[in-house]
Amino acid sequence: MVRSLIRSLGCMSKSRVVLVVVGCWCVLVLTKNMDLGEIIFKFERDLHYTNNTVSEASYFRTSTDMTPHGDRKYIHRHILIENVTSYNKYDVTVVTAYFDLGTFKKGFAGKFSTETYLNWGKIFRYLLNPLIVYTDSQKFYNLMKNIRNETVKTTRIHLIKRNSSWAFQLQSNISKVFSQKGYPKHYPNTVLPEYACTQLAKYDVISRASRDDEFKTNYVMWLDVGYFRNRRAINNFSLRRPNGYNESRVAMNVIHANTHMTMPVNNIFRNNLVWVGGGLVFANRDIILRYETQLKKAVDYFLSRRQMNTDQQVVYALFSDEGRRAIRPHIELQLYTPPVDNNWFYLGNIMLQEDLPFISNSTNNRKKQNKF
The missing domain is CATH 3.90.550 (Spore Coat Polysaccharide Biosynthesis Protein SpsA; Chain A)
Structure with missing residues (x-):
């Protein structure tokens, strides 16, 4: 099962891998009662985004080419990246x-x-x-x-x-x-x-x-x-x-x-x-x-x-x-x-x-x- 999961992850896009990892962390919150601030800090420390990923978040904020159907998806992705990178946002x-x-x-x-x-x-x-x-x-x-x-x-x-x-x-x-x-x-x-x-x-x-x-x-x-x-x-x-x-x-x-x-x-x-x-x-x-x-x-x-x-x-x-x-x-x-x-x-x-x-x-x- 683990091998199948690893093969599946390898075929996924970066954005889907991010969502999978976030889901795992959410499970940890529910099962271990971990503090949300601690989760965000650990997640930011362990997960390294590329410059392209963060640039995509900025693009989603200002793009005028979104379809109405895609709004919810893009907003969710934007919030996800914003939360992960905001631990020490204003240093x-x-x-x-x-x-x-x-x-x-x-x-x-x-x-x-x-x-x-x-x-x-x-x-x-x-x-x-x-x-x-x-x-x-x-x-x-x-x-x-x-x-x-x-x-x-x-x-x-x-x-x-x-x-x-x-x-x-x-x-x-x-x-x-x-x-x-x-x-x-x-x-x-x-x-x-x-x-x-x-x-x-x-x-x-x-x-x-x-x-x-x-x-x-x-x-x-x-x-x-x-x-x-x-x-x-x-x-x-x-x-x-x-x-x-x-x-x-x-x-x-x-x-x-x-x-x-x-x-x-x-x-x-x-x-x-x-x-x-x-x-x-x-x-x-x-x-x-x-x-x-x-x-x-x-x-x-x-x-x-x-x-x-x-x-x-x-x-x-x-x-x-x-x-x-x-x-x-x-x-x-x-x-x-x-x-x-x-x-x-x-x-x-x-x-x-x-x-x-x-x-x-x-x-x-x-x-x-x-x-x-």
């Missing part, structure tokens, strides 16, 4: 934070308020990645709890006190730097000490998330609340590891490609100069912990030199020739450079993957689509 934990500073002037963009950030934060409704949020605002906490009510298993929202962060513990020292006679006023970077603290605090909270490792992902990333504020699509989306990422580095988005690293640190802070953007920071979990230590060392050093601004100026100064001599950074940056300067959202956009809904070509579905 990036997204971390964000909002500390309520009220209304403040922001460069030439006018004023930012609590409502500004509440509106921007609504985009997280569509994020499929595991999400960790830190905030001192009850309003923001309530918003995130509401918009993530369908993804509570992959969401953690922490209501914290500002002073629990090492960044806010430096507020009085930063205030003294900004109060120096003649220190340039760049709103809000060198005017509101607490704003500079919020920008530095991203490295605190992303490291907390890395240490806690609640979602067991290999990667962690910081994402500004307003990073995708210009996004108008309402499709779900995920953020994936960027192509070409070096596991030993921290990935960031270049803002000015021809930045001079010979620039004196004093000029970087006082002239509000930017090399890379701080809206998105991506790294391996272990690397970001080491990078946080390195960045804290840089912050302490520049404060001792009576210089400070936001994290963007700290990073530029850290990797400048002068900063390298003083701090000797051991964790380097992986630079993602857009085709033109001042593209602040380039890295996030190339990491973004749309989760397009499956639309079949059946008669019933065509009728439903025509209603909209």
